[in-house]
Amino acid sequence: MMKNIEKYRNAFIAVLDLEEDDVSEDLALGVTREWDSIGHMTLISEMEDVFDVSIDSEWITEFNSYMSGIEILKRLGVDFD
Amino acid sequence: MTLISIEFLLFFAIIVCIYYIIAHRFRWILLLGASYVFYATLSIQFIPLLLASTAFTYFTGIIIERQETKKQKKKVMLAGISVLLFFLGWFKYFNFVNDSLREIAKFMGLNYSVPYQEIVLPLAISFYTFQAVSYLVDIYYGKQKAERHYGYFSIYFAFFPQLVAGPIERAKKLLPQFKVEQSLNYENLTCGMKRIAWGFFKKTLIADRLAPIVSSVFDSPNPTGSQIVLATILFSIQLFADFSACSDIAIGCARMLGIKLTENFKQPHFAVSIADFWSRWHITLSTWLRDYIFVPLCKGKKKRSEIYFAIVITFLVSGIWHGAAWTFVLWGLIHGFYRVFGDYTKNSREKMVSFIQLDRSPVLHRWVKIAITFLLVCFSRVFFRSDSITQAFENAKLFLTISSWRPSGIIKAFEIFSLLDLVIFILFFIIVQLFQYIERKNGSTWEWLSQRSIIARFSFYIFIIVSVLIFGVSGNGFVYGGF
Structure with a gap:
């Protein structure tokens, strides 16, 4: 069974059309061309589907990097260990 | 009151x-x-x-x-x-x-009997x-x-x-x-009073001085193209001065009571894109629309085209919120179009900037973006300011006509000002720009001022008050008070 961290990485690859190597812990909103404000909303929808959670608007703004996304999903009960 | x-x-x-x-x-x-x-x-x-x-x-x-x-x-x-x-x-x-x-009924030849209602x-x-x-x-x-x-x-x-x-x-x-x-807190009281005074300054010396001049063009049956261009730019300055002054007074009053309200403006006319503009203009409405319209509309949407649709709907709601008229509906849709078009053409615009080597001088590039964004916002405000849809299209046509932008025509259009009004406007406009420049460089002009000598500080405060008392004019409330 796929681990949550793999699902998380795959969401970035699928939605933002990134290469496997592009997805790193340094990835952040606005730093790459693909992850812009519009791509951000599609990424949030994908995360909500993949992890069956609802991310509210405050956390959508807070979800501005690869690492902060993991923190927010952890708060929503997603296990990354 | x-x-x-x-x-x-x-x-x-x-x-x-x-x-x-x-x-x-x-x-x-x-x-x-x-x-x-x-x-x-x-x-x-x-x-x-x-x-x-x-x-x-x-x-x-x-x-x-x-x-x-x-x-x-x-x-x-x-x-x-x-x-x-x-x-x-x-x-x-x-x-x-x-x-x-x-x-619609008239157009289709149908009978429609619901009369106009006098609703305030x-x-x-x-x-x-x-x-x-x-x-x-x-x-x-x-x-x-x-x-x-x-x-x-x-x-x-x-x-x-x-x-x-x-x-x-x-x-x-x-x-x-x-x-x-x-x-009772000294800082709350002084910060509040300064914000209120600054609000009065912008409202009475910029907004309400410009209002009749702008109206003289938009209410005129036959304005020239250059007059429309100038009046639209002036209207943008008026609207910002008016609405930001209202927010300044609200924030200042609340602060004097110890209550901190949300900042509503961050120098919107220095935005580098339409998206940036909406993160600086009427911020509390923008965030409201984002949280209660845009984000719910985006739920489950994974295609950019679907997000574009949500953007247009959000701006449509923004337009309708502003006023019950087709001019506001169109104004909202224009901003929706700007935002979508801006995103859709982002890559090609970046390539063009690289091709003409504009990206080699970041400062010039930034100012070009600021100028383009400001002009796009001004164009949308032709619709915001016009009294009817017919007038809006006529004014928009004039705004887009190249001859309307001839320097000689624009200079002549300044005749809408009396000489005294023009001098007063230029003087106080420069002061507002200096205030904003210091804010851009230092984060807060008030903090910057607090580090100056007591004579410099109080000279400025007295200048604000005396200017309002001598040159200030007061019109009919705030533009956004009508929404």
Whole structure:
């Protein structure tokens, strides 16, 4: 069974059309061309589907990097260990 | 009693004095009484509507919270929002819909017998309805507990500094501040007074001085293209000065009571893109629309085209919120189009910038982006300012005609100013620009000023007050007060 961290990485690859190597812990909103404000909303929808959670608007703004996304999903009960 | 009046300043001074004299437990009564008195002086006939909307939202919030299941909560929330929007729709949009249907019926040769209704728009209804909607939605999502203290809740609904034209606040931010005991604080008092004075400065020396000049062009039956270009640019300056002044006064008054309201403007005319503009202009409305319209519309959407659709709908709502007229609908749609087109062409525009090597001088590139964004915003404001859709299209055509931009024509268009008005406008416009320049460089002009000598500081404060007293003019309230 796929681990949550793999699902998380795959969401970035699928939605933002990134290469496997592009997805790193340094990835952040606005730093790459693909992850812009519009791509951000599609990424949030994908995360909500993949992890069956609802991310509210405050956390959508807070979800501005690869690492902060993991923190927010952890708060929503997603296990990354 | 408008915000820009000696009466208001006296009224507010009395409220501040009493506020800090009486015990904290009585302050809510004072603030609520002051809010209703202030509203009554502006629009006494709609006090019952304000009271009814307050009571309705208060009890709906509690009922939502008491529901057992999420489904039941949602039902109550939707019913509550529907009632609030019904009142807004009735007072603000009835005649707009009625007139539109009549025109359609006329066009199709059908009989339409619903007559025009004399409906007066209740003051601030758009603002307090949006605060009420956000309150109910936040309770539904569990982000906000239903307020049980009817007095505090009523102040949230009608807090007089921000009642007329915002900032649109969330209960989560405002309610706890009313409940905390605010002690007399020198910094709060001085910061508040400076903000109020700066608001008066922008309103009376820029906005209300420009208003009749802009109107002379837009009300003219045959304006020249250059006059429309100049008047539209001036209108942008007027609108910013007007609305940001209103926010300054609201923020300043609240600060003197120890309450911090949300900043509503961050130098929007220095935005480098339309997206950036909307993160700087009427920020509390933009974030409201983002949280309660755009984000819900984006749920489950994974294609850029679907997000584009959500953007257009959000801007359409923004347009309709601003006014019940097709000019505002078009204004909203234009911004939606700007935002979508900007995103769609982002890569090709970047390539073009690289091709012409504009990216090699970042400062010039930034100023080009600022100029383009400002002109796009100005163009949209042709629709915002025009009185009818026909006039808007005529003015837009003139705005887009190349000959309207001939320097000789623009210089001649300055004849809409009298020489004295022009000199006064240029002087105070430069001061506002200097203020903003210092803000861009230092973060806060007030902090920068606090590091200057006492003579420099007080010279500036006295200059503001004397300028307002000598050269200030006061018009008919705030532009956004009409929404």
